[in-house]
Amino acid sequence: MSDEEHQGPPQGMPPQGQQPSPEQIQAMQRQIAAEAEKHGMSVPEYIQRLKQQAMAQHQAQQQQQQQQQQQAQQQPIQPGPPKPEAIAVANWLRSQELKPRTVIHDEKRKEMFRVKRAIRALLSPAYQKARAKNPLLPEVHDRASAENTFKLLPLSLLALRVAKVDPESAHEGHNHAKPKRVKGQWTVVIQQHQEANDDCYYIWLFEGSQWKQKLYAVGALIGILAVVLFPLWPLFMRQGVWYLSMAMLGFIGLFFAMAIVRLILFIITMFAAPPGLWLYPNLFEDVGFFDSFRPVWAWQETLEDIKNRKRARKEKKAAKAAARAEAAVNGGKSNKKKGGATTPAAEAEAEAQPKTHEGQQQAVDEAPQPTGAETTPASQGDVTHRPQRATVEEAESDEE
Numbered sequence: 001m002s003d004e005e006h007q008g009p010p011q012g013m014p015p016q017g018q019q020p021s022p023e024q025i026q027a028m029q030r031q032i033a034a035e036a037e038k039h040g041m042s043v044p045e046y047i048q049r050l051k052q053q054a055m056a057q058h059q060a061q062q063q064q065q066q067q068q069q070q071q072a073q074q075q076p077i078q079p080g081p082p083k084p085e086a087i088a089v090a091n092w093l094r095s096q097e098l099k100p101r102t103v104i105h106d107e108k109r110k111e112m113f114r115v116k117r118a119i120r121a122l123l124s125p126a127y128q129k130a131r132a133k134n135p136l137l138p139e140v141h142d143r144a145s146a147e148n149t150f151k152l153l154p155l156s157l158l159a160l161r162v163a164k165v166d167p168e169s170a171h172e173g174h175n176h177a178k179p180k181r182v183k184g185q186w187t188v189v190i191q192q193h194q195e196a197n198d199d200c201y202y203i204w205l206f207e208g209s210q211w212k213q214k215l216y217a218v219g220a221l222i223g224i225l226a227v228v229l230f231p232l233w234p235l236f237m238r239q240g241v242w243y244l245s246m247a248m249l250g251f252i253g254l255f256f257a258m259a260i261v262r263l264i265l266f267i268i269t270m271f272a273a274p275p276g277l278w279l280y281p282n283l284f285e286d287v288g289f290f291d292s293f294r295p296v297w298a299w300q301e302t303l304e305d306i307k308n309r310k311r312a313r314k315e316k317k318a319a320k321a322a323a324r325a326e327a328a329v330n331g332g333k334s335n336k337k338k339g340g341a342t343t344p345a346a347e348a349e350a351e352a353q354p355k356t357h358e359g360q361q362q363a364v365d366e367a368p369q370p371t372g373a374e375t376t377p378a379s380q381g382d383v384t385h386r387p388q389r390a391t392v393e394e395a396e397s398d399e400e
Contacts, residue, residue: 082206086156088136089122089149090206096121103186105162105203112162112188115150116198122146147196154194158206161195162188259283266300276300 020028036046098118100111121127122140131137138149153159167187188203207213230238262279270276281298282291 082156082158083152084136085138086152086158087206088134089138089152090156090158090204091208092127092130092134092137093118093121093153094204094206094208096126100204101186103162103188103203104167105188105190110188110203110205112186112201112203114198115196115200115202118150118202119143119146119196119198122149150196151194153202153206159202159204161191161193161200162203163191163201165189270300275302 032046033043036043039046041049098113098121100113102109103112104110123143123146127137127140131139138145138152140146140149154161164186165188188201190203230241233241258280262283265279266276277297277299279297280293282294285292
């Protein structure tokens, strides 16, 4: 573009916000006419050209501002190395009771917790006491400051937000067998957006002090060296190791013998006294060592037993709900008695309530017997009971 195209409005314009005098108006008109004649244009055409130039300049400025804003928004927050404040917050939160649960992330066990419990802990008086002792803990005085303090964890990669996924979909593209699904245990993946809402879940990537791992590593190294130097051990120590190994082999042989005996016993009782009797029914369950041998025996659980147990559980919940509703109605009645007379509609509702409760109580009484118990009418003779098979169920605790 030439210098003529960059030429702006004519000179002699009054300052912005002031009205031009008649002499200034006449001078501007003469200058505009001279400029238009110089460019070989009429006065209206020259004015239109000046307007177009001003409009193009304004649009160029707007586009430049939009580009700058987009560039600023496209720059993600890059997590940096852990800050001392974030490490202090992580150490303090791990010492609190956040009711964590074990989940599977990337084929590894991690501890997961809800954000609302962490925020509640940061707003508690215990945090203020801890902050008085540790000056690295940030100040928290309301919900917004608690969320900002919690966000230090994902920014330092100490805890990240996750969501539950199907274990099979989490392993797509891998050339290995499908993972074994554990009841009550989630498989989670990290989410892109790290939010701090109450219903969000986070997993700990921060494992705290590593002195235990270092101690275990030193112990493993000492153990390996001790095994390698076994020929140099004293005679009494080598004899002790031999006796221990024989005792271990005997224990393992006893375990296999017990497994075979319990299987033979079950096969015999499955035909002699259906549905079959198990010796140590929790022997191969995912329980502790002592729980594996409790109870000593139990009957095989059938599909009907499972249905009856579920039905009894539902009836128990219904009875509890009815009891709570009755307590609420009784509380309302007492309040009405204190307040004054009741209306006919309220009296009719109060009369109908005991009938409803009686029907619910009758339904509860007619519910099937608990799992593992079979009874016959008293008129037919003796009552026979089949003990319930002891099974270990993993029940998820209700989320607050």
